[in-house]
Amino acid sequence: MIGFVLPGGEFEYDARGLLMSFFPGEEFVMNPSGNDVDQTIILPDIPFEGEKNHRKNIFKRRVYDQLSEMTGRTLPWGTLTGIRPVRIVSDLIKAGYSPEQAAEVFSRDYYVSPEKTELSVDIALRERAALKGLNLNSGYSLYVGIPFCPTRCLYCSFTSYPAAAWYGRMEDYLDSLYKEIDWTCRRFTSPPDTIYIGGGTPTALSSDLLDQLLDRLCSRFDLGRGQEFTVEAGRPDSIDAEKLDVLRKYPVNRISVNPQTMSQATLDRIGRKHTVYDTVNAYYLAREKGFDNINMDIIIGLPEEKPADVANTAEKLEELSPDSLTVHALAVKRASRLKMEAEGTVVAGGTQKELEEMMKTAAAAAASIGLKPYYLYRQKNMAGNLENVGYAKDSKLCLYNIVNMEEVQTVVALGAGTVTKAVWPDGRIERCDNAKDILLYMGAVDEYIARKAKLLSGF
Numbered sequence: 001m002i003g004f005v006l007p008g009g010e011f012e013y014d015a016r017g018l019l020m021s022f023f024p025g026e027e028f029v030m031n032p033s034g035n036d037v038d039q040t041i042i043l044p045d046i047p048f049e050g051e052k053n054h055r056k057n058i059f060k061r062r063v064y065d066q067l068s069e070m071t072g073r074t075l076p077w078g079t080l081t082g083i084r085p086v087r088i089v090s091d092l093i094k095a096g097y098s099p100e101q102a103a104e105v106f107s108r109d110y111y112v113s114p115e116k117t118e119l120s121v122d123i124a125l126r127e128r129a130a131l132k133g134l135n136l137n138s139g140y141s142l143y144v145g146i147p148f149c150p151t152r153c154l155y156c157s158f159t160s161y162p163a164a165a166w167y168g169r170m171e172d173y174l175d176s177l178y179k180e181i182d183w184t185c186r187r188f189t190s191p192p193d194t195i196y197i198g199g200g201t202p203t204a205l206s207s208d209l210l211d212q213l214l215d216r217l218c219s220r221f222d223l224g225r226g227q228e229f230t231v232e233a234g235r236p237d238s239i240d241a242e243k244l245d246v247l248r249k250y251p252v253n254r255i256s257v258n259p260q261t262m263s264q265a266t267l268d269r270i271g272r273k274h275t276v277y278d279t280v281n282a283y284y285l286a287r288e289k290g291f292d293n294i295n296m297d298i299i300i301g302l303p304e305e306k307p308a309d310v311a312n313t314a315e316k317l318e319e320l321s322p323d324s325l326t327v328h329a330l331a332v333k334r335a336s337r338l339k340m341e342a343e344g345t346v347v348a349g350g351t352q353k354e355l356e357e358m359m360k361t362a363a364a365a366a367a368s369i370g371l372k373p374y375y376l377y378r379q380k381n382m383a384g385n386l387e388n389v390g391y392a393k394d395s396k397l398c399l400y401n402i403v404n405m406e407e408v409q410t411v412v413a414l415g416a417g418t419v420t421k422a423v424w425p426d427g428r429i430e431r432c433d434n435a436k437d438i439l440l441y442m443g444a445v446d447e448y449i450a451r452k453a454k455l456l457s458g459f
């Protein structure tokens with residue numbers, strides 16, 4: 001346990017973020033009393049003058065300098081501890097800075113490494129180009145959450161219930177969802193610009209229920225205009241020919257088939273009850289069925305994985321050649337079994353150097369398939385203090401991912417554990433969420449609809 005003292009009293013959240021980045025895995029206590037800490041760090045003063053953000057940035061640089069000197073470490077993302085580093089670059093470019101000037105400010109004011117600066121500018125420019133055709137002020141995107149999965153992955157912190165235990169009540173869940181779908185359809189005169197059915201694993205539904213859900217959506221909204229329409233078919237053990245045929249009946253034009261790793265030993269270790277063969281088979285089946293925009297997700301830092309495992313995953317991905325690839329760094333959240341077991345038997349894989357090497361291997365695989373980085377976000381407690389990056393072919397990137405991550409368009413979210421975000425023209429963002437607990441959600445769906453109606457009343 002490490003204690004810290006914050007002489008200025010302000011910006012505790014930011015101070016903690018930097019402390020956690022420099023001392024990964026440690027616990028921190030502010031203003032410790034007694035002998036319950038191994039050491040106490042007195043953090044620098046906060047400047048008195050200037051606007052809040054300006055003072056905060058100066059304070060963070062001071063903390064960074066102090067901790068960097070103490071540990072002999074530097075951080076690739078410098079003083080940035082937030083989820084959306086690319087947004088800083090986008091805002092600078094929007095304000096009239098050239099990409100070169102934005103890069104200079106980004107690396108100078110936030111101590112971001114040249115490599116991450118280049119990546120961020122690259123992504124900011126690609127995002128801007130991708131969003132050009134989208135109506136950001138009066139359009140909206142639609143997210144539908146299906147919180148069921150075949151089994152629970154060890155690292156999962158999403159809203160996910162075991163499909164087998166819920167088979168008898170999935171229809172009840174869909175009934176609640178239909179209420180929300182019908183309300184959304186009445187509320188908006190135009191169809192959504194992008195639709196994303198995620199979870200959970202939407203293809204954990206039976207083919208009949210999947211058919212019903214898609215029929216409901218497509219009969220309520222005019223979705224035949226080539227809008228981006230993603231269905232996460234994430235778990236290969238939830239995909240079969242019948243379900244793919246159902247998806248093809250509707251204008252679904254992007255799916256995800258997620259290996260996470262191509263190492264069987266790791267799959268077994270993390271509780272994904274499928275084989276590498278299942279992944280490859282599901283992918284080729286989807287191709288046979290005519291899907292020409294398939295995403296694959298992988299995770300860096302899975303328990304006991306080493307660079308050779310990621311090299312093997314990368315090699316197999318290159319053979320498959322998906323249209324997009326999302327590379328996640330493992331984020332261990334409080335709710336996941338992995339975190340609970342971390343102290344015992346399961347340990348996230350790789351030293352810092354190995355994690356960085358594995359990230360580079362994944363990036364190189366993406367490049368060799370012809371995929372370019374187009375969105376990026378960070379989370380708390382990420383392995384190696386790294387980032388999640390989405391790579392895609394130019395014409396196959398996922399607008400929903402950009403819209404959602406960069407918070408540039410309103411997202412209406414339906415289902416248990418989802419969050420609706422209203423993005424107002426002046427940049428203000430307001431949220432309202434549905435209960436994560438599926439029974440609470442089903443029992444109070446009318447209330448969640450009323451909350452959304454209130455949130456979006458001026459939209």
Ligand code: SF4
Pocket residue numbers: 148149151152153155156157158159160199200201234235
């Ligand atoms: S597939 Fe995704 S949502 Fe389902 S248990 Fe695994 S991590 Fe969680």
